[in-house]
């Protein structure tokens with residue numbers, strides 16, 4: 442199975458045993474506030490970890506673990522978009538709040554961009570983020586992804602009690618392979634994490 446090692450992290454495929462670490466952050470309402478699903482209970486967490494393990498290399502989820510103690514502190518979402526020959530992937534991330542503010546999500550996402558552009562030969566990486574999710578779009582900007590637009594009320598994931606859509610205004614970010622290679626020399630701050 443493929444895995445990636447960075448300065449502080451191991452990014453690998455999920456195992457069923459990850460469910461407790463997954464539950465630790467997926468049960469928190471604030472963590473999934475902008476996500477298209479509800480909080481996970483213990484059973485949801487076991488099922489999700491198990492499915493992600495079963496799907497193996499086909500899964501769009503990657504577990505992000507601390508090198509020092511193997512603690513699973515978050516996950517990346519990395520999914521090829523249709524049509525296949527556009528060579529475009531979408532990136533996303535959800536991390537355990539105990540580990541915010543230390544650059545772990547940036548470090549993991551940076552590795553995924555490197556994998557995408559340098560191994561998979563991606564043409565474009567894209568990400569969508571609620572305009573109020575400042576931590577998320579700041580991360581994308583640390584990665585030097587480019588804000589491509591603000592889409593008003595373009596998506597909803599949940600409805601109010603009386604069935605009305607809760608619309609999100611969202612930014613779309615993108616990066617082309619040409620931009621990745623142009624920017625590479627300017628990434629020293631990201632790769633050494635000297636923010």
Ligand SMILES: CC(C)(COP(=O)(O)OP(=O)(O)OC[C@H]1O[C@@H](n2cnc3c(N)ncnc32)[C@H](O)[C@@H]1OP(=O)(O)O)[C@@H](O)C(=O)NCCC(=O)NCCS
Nearest residue numbers: 472534535536541542543544545546547570576577634636
């Ligand atoms: C989005 C999310 C992963 C961002 O978490 P984060 O901790 O802000 O991101 P990072 O791990 O990259 O850490 C960056 C922060 O650590 C700081 N930092 C400290 N040490 C650092 C280091 N060595 N390297 C890089 N950054 C470091 C940075 O300055 C930055 O802080 P700032 O935003 O106050 O400037 C997190 O908020 C989350 O999981 N949210 C819930 C799920 C979600 O909304 N996902 C996105 C849906 S679109």
